[in-house]
Amino acid sequence: MNAETVPEADLDVQAQSILLAASHHNIESLRTLLRTGSASVQDPETSFTPLHAAIAACEPSADDLIDGGNPNGHVNGTANGDHSSSTESDVEAAAKTMRLLFQNGAIWNDVDSKNETPGCLALRLGLKDLYEIMVDAGVRAEMLLNRLDEYEHLTGNDDEEEEDEEQGSDEETKDHGQVDAPSNGQQQDLNDDGEEPSEINNEDYLQSSLRFQDGRILDSAGNGVMMAWETDLIKRSVDLIVPRSDLRVLNIGHGMGIIDTFFQEKALSAHHIIEAHNGVLERMRKDGWYDKPNVTVHEGRWQDVVPKILDQGVLFDAIYFDTFAEDYKALRDFFSDCVIGLLNDGGKFSFFNGLGADRQICYDVYGKVLEMDLFEAGFDTEWDTVKVPEMDKGEWEGVRRRYWSLREYKLPTCEFIG
Ligand SMILES: C[S@@+](CC[C@H](N)C(=O)[O-])C[C@H]1O[C@@H](n2cnc3c(N)ncnc32)[C@H](O)[C@@H]1O
Numbered sequence: 001m002n003a004e005t006v007p008e009a010d011l012d013v014q015a016q017s018i019l020l021a022a023s024h025h026n027i028e029s030l031r032t033l034l035r036t037g038s039a040s041v042q043d044p045e046t047s048f049t050p051l052h053a054a055i056a057a058c059e060p061s062a063d064d065l066i067d068g069g070n071p072n073g074h075v076n077g078t079a080n081g082d083h084s085s086s087t088e089s090d091v092e093a094a095a096k097t098m099r100l101l102f103q104n105g106a107i108w109n110d111v112d113s114k115n116e117t118p119g120c121l122a123l124r125l126g127l128k129d130l131y132e133i134m135v136d137a138g139v140r141a142e143m144l145l146n147r148l149d150e151y152e153h154l155t156g157n158d159d160e161e162e163e164d165e166e167q168g169s170d171e172e173t174k175d176h177g178q179v180d181a182p183s184n185g186q187q188q189d190l191n192d193d194g195e196e197p198s199e200i201n202n203e204d205y206l207q208s209s210l211r212f213q214d215g216r217i218l219d220s221a222g223n224g225v226m227m228a229w230e231t232d233l234i235k236r237s238v239d240l241i242v243p244r245s246d247l248r249v250l251n252i253g254h255g256m257g258i259i260d261t262f263f264q265e266k267a268l269s270a271h272h273i274i275e276a277h278n279g280v281l282e283r284m285r286k287d288g289w290y291d292k293p294n295v296t297v298h299e300g301r302w303q304d305v306v307p308k309i310l311d312q313g314v315l316f317d318a319i320y321f322d323t324f325a326e327d328y329k330a331l332r333d334f335f336s337d338c339v340i341g342l343l344n345d346g347g348k349f350s351f352f353n354g355l356g357a358d359r360q361i362c363y364d365v366y367g368k369v370l371e372m373d374l375f376e377a378g379f380d381t382e383w384d385t386v387k388v389p390e391m392d393k394g395e396w397e398g399v400r401r402r403y404w405s406l407r408e409y410k411l412p413t414c415e416f417i418g
Helices: 008-023 027-036 050-056 062-066 088-103 118-124 128-155 158-166 202-207 228-241 258-264 278-286 302-312 328-342 360-376
Strands: 211-213 216-218 224-227 248-252 270-275 295-299 316-321 343-351 379-387 408-416
Touching: 008 027, 008 050, 027 088, 050 088, 050 118, 088 128, 118 128, 118 360, 128 328, 128 360, 224 228, 228 258, 228 316, 228 343, 228 379, 228 408, 248 258, 258 270, 270 278, 270 302, 278 295, 295 302, 302 328, 316 328, 328 343, 328 360, 328 408, 360 379, 360 408
Parallel strands: 248 270, 248 316, 270 295, 316 343
Antiparallel strands: 211 216, 216 224, 343 408, 379 408
């Protein structure tokens, strides 16, 4: 008998039994139940999955929290109502339960009614080991999806791709203002603010009209294309990839011109900028970027411009990549296929690392995916941790969705190995 042939009422009982067994870390019972039941059931009220239940059962007691057990000071009910303090063996048992659930197809990023993934819950409860298990599961799922995506492209399996798109399961992670969280094949909207994720793609964005406001650029839907709070992070990136004067630099995505202004302070021997949006290009003209003696502006999408630069054999000592409304694949294509033909020996490459930045676990998962893909592309990457400036609510007023909610930024500096 499989799940499809089990009557609905029995399914409810089965789902509750699975959740209960997971919260009790009862491996034997769970193993039996998962023969016919799913590891991705959700409680109808709390939307807890068995992963949530297994983690919540390790929640430290209120007394432990007063003693400083939980850094966030939250007190929450557990799946089985048990508030006993989490011991090492509780955590070990939870870890075993989680592994069994993953072996049976549990989904790493289903959210509960509080919009928390199991990883968010583990992080909030200060359960570091369990959080790491969730991150690793997310990395495995994302790497597999990325590989499947490549395989589909290689085999030209477009029919399935079209079908996926029709079902709304676009499994791409977008950067800079567009963070669709990493996915699991069953699309999850993991936006912290509970808003619909913006569906904007690069083509639509480039057609949209822009609003240049004090300290930010918004597209016509109110998405933040660029915001001034990023200035310190960008300054640090410039200092790392342009350590001295007289270098040749390529920047992709001008935006508010923050990075290009910092580059100009470095007395470069050549400064190339690729920009695709007509509204930004018009601004650049007005602001005199076309007239600067060492600046070359390339109008158009980097996908069209880079092949021309490659044909000319022009090389750079530093390259920065920060576009908008593009998915992870675009960034990976750029660093896997283009940088090698553009970067001088000993040159440095960096990019705005905003993938999944509206949720810590997504940021950590994509950090690891990036690290592996960068390594595979031949880079040695240094990750600098930079504090993100405190932001009050006003910072995000009028912006469609908050694309950054983390305290720390991981700044990548990449050089080719050897
Ligand atoms: C986030 S902003 C860059 C901000 C910039 N780093 C700064 O310091 O102000 C992204 C920029 O990339 C541009 N862009 C988006 N897609 C592009 C593409 N495919 N090729 C070139 N530029 C693109 C956008 O028009 C926008 O100006």
